[in-house]
Amino acid sequence: MEEKELRGVKLLAAKVRRDVLAMLQHRGYGHVGGSLSLVEAYAVLYGKQLRYDAANPHWEGRDRVVLSKGHAGPVMYSTLAECGFFPTEWLMTLNDGGTRLPSHTDRLKTPGVDATTGSLGQGTSEAAGIAQALAMRGSTSYTYLFVGDGELNEGQCWEAFQFIAAKRLSRCIVLIDDNKKQLDGTTDEAMYNFDLAKKMEAFGFSTQVVDGQDIRAIDAAIDAAKRNTETVNCIVLDTTKGAGVPYFEQAVSNHSMKWNNDEINQATAEAIARLNDEIERGEA
Secondary structure (H helix, E strand, O other): OOHHHHHHHHHHHHHHHHHHHHHHHHHOEEOOHHHHOOHHHHHHHHHHHOOOOOOOOOOOOOOEEEEOOHHHHHHHHHHHHHOOOOOHHHHHHOOOOOOOOOOOOOOOOOOOOOOOOOOOOHHHHHHHHHHHHHHHHOOOOOEEEEEEOHHHHOHHHHHHHHHHHHOOOOOEEEEEEEOOEEOOEEHHHHHOOOOHHHHHHHOOEEEEEEEOOOHHHHHHHHHHHHHOOOOEEEEEEEOOOOOOOHHHHHOOOOOOEEOOOHHHHHHHHHHHHHHHHHHHHHHO
């Protein structure tokens, strides 16, 4: 990744992180931890790697993105808005009655969303089907599947992975958000995942483990996955839930939070102010 590209992706990441915080504070509650952990991955994807046309979200030549952990919709909505799929003003309508931005991603409501998700595990099968359909058409488009580490408790995920591997769908790139937490606590406490990389390798995937908050590392891993057409591809993103904001990183229950006290509102305001300064410097 060249320096100019890196600056652009960092700027996008700052905007997305700011927007996630602002929209959830405005809403008063929401899935903050698992949205913030994916900011860098989404910035790399939409800032450099992804083929898309914001003015024509249904362009047949586009790459597809499936956010199987659909509760992280805020990170996808913020990215789509900053990339021009819809006005950023929509972000303040999250979860409102009649909104185009429901809590979990919905392809019939939001421009740029390719799959309706939310029932955990479901998106893995959707991505497998999308990738198979594209392959049958002879398409060169990629399908990017984001799945949560806690979500891997669902057997449906492993059935879908086996299908992806069996059909040799090398253009379906699986990205696991390994942020070590889920709804009920740590993933170790809820359902120990063992070694995710070794498990994916056992299912036939060429697997890379990278720092999920390192833009260059994520970009290089996607490049490597694209070069590998002999086997299917998985990238385990070693992330921190609530990444980029110490208050949310350190919160014990940071899967979903409420903005109902001075402490969380002050921490959010300070983080947004810091990010706005970073954005202003990046745009100068």
